[in-house]
Amino acid sequence: MLHWPDEAPVRRVSKRRPAVFRRSRERAIEMFTALITFLVAERLSELVLSEKNRRWALGHGGIETGRVQYPVIVILHVLFFVSLVLEHRYLMKGWNILWPFWLGILIISQLLRAWSTLTLGRFWNTRIIVIPGARPVLNGPYKFIRHPNYVAVAIEILVIPVLCGAYLTAAVFSFLNAIALYWRIREEERALDLLDGGALHRLPRFIPGGRGREARSAGRG
Numbered sequence: 001m002l003h004w005p006d007e008a009p010v011r012r013v014s015k016r017r018p019a020v021f022r023r024s025r026e027r028a029i030e031m032f033t034a035l036i037t038f039l040v041a042e043r044l045s046e047l048v049l050s051e052k053n054r055r056w057a058l059g060h061g062g063i064e065t066g067r068v069q070y071p072v073i074v075i076l077h078v079l080f081f082v083s084l085v086l087e088h089r090y091l092m093k094g095w096n097i098l099w100p101f102w103l104g105i106l107i108i109s110q111l112l113r114a115w116s117t118l119t120l121g122r123f124w125n126t127r128i129i130v131i132p133g134a135r136p137v138l139n140g141p142y143k144f145i146r147h148p149n150y151v152a153v154a155i156e157i158l159v160i161p162v163l164c165g166a167y168l169t170a171a172v173f174s175f176l177n178a179i180a181l182y183w184r185i186r187e188e189e190r191a192l193d194l195l196d197g198g199a200l201h202r203l204p205r206f207i208p209g210g211r212g213r214e215a216r217s218a219g220r221g
Contacts, residue, residue: 028095032088032164039160040081049117050126057122057129063194066128066187073180080157080173087166095165102163105155113152115141124149128188136195146189146203150181 058064096102117124119140123131141148157177161170 031095035160035164036081036085043077046117046126049124053122053125054127054129057125057131060131061133062129062131063191064127064129065191066184069180069183069187070127073184076173076176076180080169080177083169083173084161084164084166087161087169088164091168092165096162099163102159106159106163109152109155109159112141112148113156116149116152128184128191130191130194132194134195136192142203144203145207147185150185153177154181 054062054064119142120137123134123137136142145151154174154177158170158174161167161173
């Protein structure tokens with residue numbers, strides 16, 4: 001006579017796989033948090049340095065231009081981080097599979113940014129301020145291109161979201177940043193025409209080895 005068990009055998013489900021996924025997710029969140037914390041701290045320290053340099057420049061007869069566009073650019077960068085965090089929270093499925101490569105590109109852009117800042121010294125600023133009679137900087141990265149700092153910014157706006165898998169933020173803000181930089185650079189080069197920097201206008205704007213243009217009178221950007 002056959003006897004049927006009262007309950008069907010319970011299949012044991014391994015908890016190892018979900019645990020691995022949880023650890024991977026937690027690690028990704030920790031990496032993202034560390035990256036955003038570093039970048040925000042960097043931006044805040046730049047604002048402090050910029051304000052210190054602004055006061056010094058104005059105290060030496062500096063002339064500030066582009067006051068209308070400056071808050072627009074600040075808002076753009078704030079919205080960039082907001083978009084990055086929101087996409088990470090609601091849309092991202094994980095970091096880019098080639099994230100070590102993109103991280104390497106980001107580190108290079110950070111080095112270029114630091115090199116540009118150190119080269120300009122007190123003349124570096126997030127605002128457009130020129131001191132009449134000052135000589136334009138022709139060493140460091142400015143020996144090769146006119147706007148190395150903006151190259152670093154453009155790379156960061158693209159690479160940071162791609163690194164984290166936030167592709168929508170990368171596309172939207174790369175486009176918006178291109179418009180903002182076009183506006184900014186035109187204003188900056190117009191202001192720097194006050195300086196005796198005609199040789200710098202013969203340098204390419206962004207890519208070493210490219211062709212520049214002759215200046216009307218002076219400037220660098």
